[in-house]
Amino acid sequence: MTTPQHKIGSGFGATSTAAEVLHGIDLTGKLALVTGGYSGLGLETTHALTRAGAHVIVPARRRATAEAALDGIADVEIDELDLGDLGSVRAFADRFLATGRRLDIVITSAGIMAAPETRVGHGWEAQFATNHLGHFALVNHLWPAIADGARVVSVSSRGHHFSPIRWADPHFETGYDKWLAYGQAKTANVLFAVHLDRLGRDRGVRAFALHPGSILTNLARHIPHEERLAQGWIDENGTPSGYFKTPEAGAATQVWAATSPQLDGMGGVYLEDCDIAEPAPDGDGVTDVGLRVGVRDYAIDPEQAARLWTLSAELTGVDATSRRSRPPRSPGSPCCRRTTPRCASAPCTAPAAPAPPHRTSRTTSPP
Numbered sequence: 001m002t003t004p005q006h007k008i009g010s011g012f013g014a015t016s017t018a019a020e021v022l023h024g025i026d027l028t029g030k031l032a033l034v035t036g037g038y039s040g041l042g043l044e045t046t047h048a049l050t051r052a053g054a055h056v057i058v059p060a061r062r063r064a065t066a067e068a069a070l071d072g073i074a075d076v077e078i079d080e081l082d083l084g085d086l087g088s089v090r091a092f093a094d095r096f097l098a099t100g101r102r103l104d105i106v107i108t109s110a111g112i113m114a115a116p117e118t119r120v121g122h123g124w125e126a127q128f129a130t131n132h133l134g135h136f137a138l139v140n141h142l143w144p145a146i147a148d149g150a151r152v153v154s155v156s157s158r159g160h161h162f163s164p165i166r167w168a169d170p171h172f173e174t175g176y177d178k179w180l181a182y183g184q185a186k187t188a189n190v191l192f193a194v195h196l197d198r199l200g201r202d203r204g205v206r207a208f209a210l211h212p213g214s215i216l217t218n219l220a221r222h223i224p225h226e227e228r229l230a231q232g233w234i235d236e237n238g239t240p241s242g243y244f245k246t247p248e249a250g251a252a253t254q255v256w257a258a259t260s261p262q263l264d265g266m267g268g269v270y271l272e273d274c275d276i277a278e279p280a281p282d283g284d285g286v287t288d289v290g291l292r293v294g295v296r297d298y299a300i301d302p303e304q305a306a307r308l309w310t311l312s313a314e315l316t317g318v319d320a321t322s323r324r325s326r327p328p329r330s331p332g333s334p335c336c337r338r339t340t341p342r343c344a345s346a347p348c349t350a351p352a353a354p355a356p357p358h359r360t361s362r363t364t365s366p367p
């Protein structure tokens with residue numbers, strides 16, 4: 001049954017910490033995978049899950065950095081993974097599958113935000129490719145090793161308010177905007193959870209997406225000082241706005257999504273502040289203090305979720321649920337970036353439609 005996109009009154013909130021949501025939960029014997037589990041929210045998540053008894057696998061783009069960050073934490077193993085490189089994703093998944101183990105929890109926390117225009121792999125826009133396509137390929141490759149009853153947690157953002165999927169131009173061939181690109185990627189993270197939940201429900205595999213809150217981490221590495229000031233994230237002295245959550249509170253919603261019995265039998269919904277989020281008020285979610293709250297309708301639309309799944313399978317060449325695997329689309333392939341309805345099954349000869357107009361109004365709070 002579809003889970004309603006409405007609060008359940010979890011009793012937790014914006015300041016709850018990962019340790020608090022795990023109180024009384026024993027994860028002994030559970031195996032978790034946390035992408036980005038060596039920085040920011042992912043690192044806090046790794047700490048919290050291991051303290052509750054789980055064994056955590058942290059696949060890292062920078063192995064030495066991960067080893068330093070995770071030094072001293074018991075029950076962690078580090079492997080290598082670059083989400084922007086499908087070969088690396090495949091190789092990591094193959095290594096894991098060869099161990100014969102089953103995953104009880106998958107948390108896709110790795111991500112980049114508002115990066116300068118970058119192309120990876122097959123000429124894809126890097127935020128869409130890293131934040132969404134890499135995780136899509138990873139979960140699909142790992143699908144046979146995801147245990148019945150497991151949870152998959154897709155870390156999205158309130159940044160999803162910035163943009164729906166740009167069906168006519170997902171790779172920004174008609175002009176790049178770093179915030180629209182982040183917004184599209186974070187919308188993709190929500191739609192991924194919506195469709196994955198639909199596909200996994202019969203096996204008890206449930207998927208959730210979430211906004212963790214705003215937390216100052218390395219995620220902001222691409223945001224210049226002047227822009228942080230202009231957005232009100234910091235003052236002239238560099239002091240962060242009181243608006244930010246601590247990393248311990250920032251990790252709480254994804255840990256709650258992965259473990260809470262309060263969510264048993266539910267899935268396919270977007271969470272914030274350790275509860276199911278409400279739909280964005282008046283359809284756009286901007287409050288009178290300029291914050292964006294709730295989830296936009298385009299991010300939880302089942303038809304767009306299915307369409308994105310088809311596009312992602314076509315682009316990455318992997319779709320565990322169809323039991324077919326194709327080579328990923330190459331840059332010269334006529335429909336590798338266009339997304340007319342025909343693209344999923346046949347070479348696309350249609351001209352690219354114009355991109356939707358850029359949105360300019362954004363929250364003054366960090367996404």
Ligand SMILES: NC(=O)c1ccc[n+]([C@@H]2O[C@H](COP(=O)([O-])OP(=O)(O)OC[C@H]3O[C@@H](n4cnc5c(N)ncnc54)[C@H](OP(=O)(O)O)[C@@H]3O)[C@@H](O)[C@H]2O)c1
Pocket residue numbers: 035036037038039040041042060061062065081082083084108109110111112113130155156157158159211212213214215216217218219220366367
């Ligand atoms: N912090 C916030 O305020 C906030 C708000 C909303 C949503 N989020 C979401 O929360 C998630 C975690 O963010 P964070 O704040 O924890 O950021 P972070 O501290 O920068 O951590 C991101 C992690 O992702 C990894 N990563 C980046 N590109 C990768 C790639 N190509 N392959 C493998 N790993 C890669 C990074 O590895 P390297 O260090 O090696 O690059 C790092 O470990 C992101 O998905 C973000 O969109 C955060």
